[in-house]
Amino acid sequence: MTKIIGNHDGKGGRNDTYDIGNRKNVRRPDAVREVKRGMHPDAHVVKINGREYVRDNPDTSKKDNVNRKK
Template sequence: MSKIKGRNDGPGGRNEHYDVGSRQNVPRRNVVAEIKRGEHPDTHIVNVNGREYARDNPDASTRDNVNRGK
């Protein structure tokens, strides 16, 4: 299960910060760099309008998605 949870704290509900395990309010750029280094194997990066965001790898579960809802 992904330990990354989006905070939906940017314009239009975009994730500018994430909660990663026990760390809170981790900036998007830091989380993206961690994923690129392979620190979160169940996630990947998506590029939306030139900005990179964390996403959970597809599976049958919704409870482990980055944007689980509040």
């Protein structure tokens, strides 16, 4: 499983970029496209206020959430 970590670098702490595995600052539209293509099966896309974001699939662990602290 490739770790996806939100960078909280947008307005109000939104994720404009994500770190995906060893790739840093992957733009949100690119990360969303990868998830939609099935490249990250442990993640899904949510739409909030007309914008799509990457989220981890629900489980009981908080340590692997996209919005965990770095």
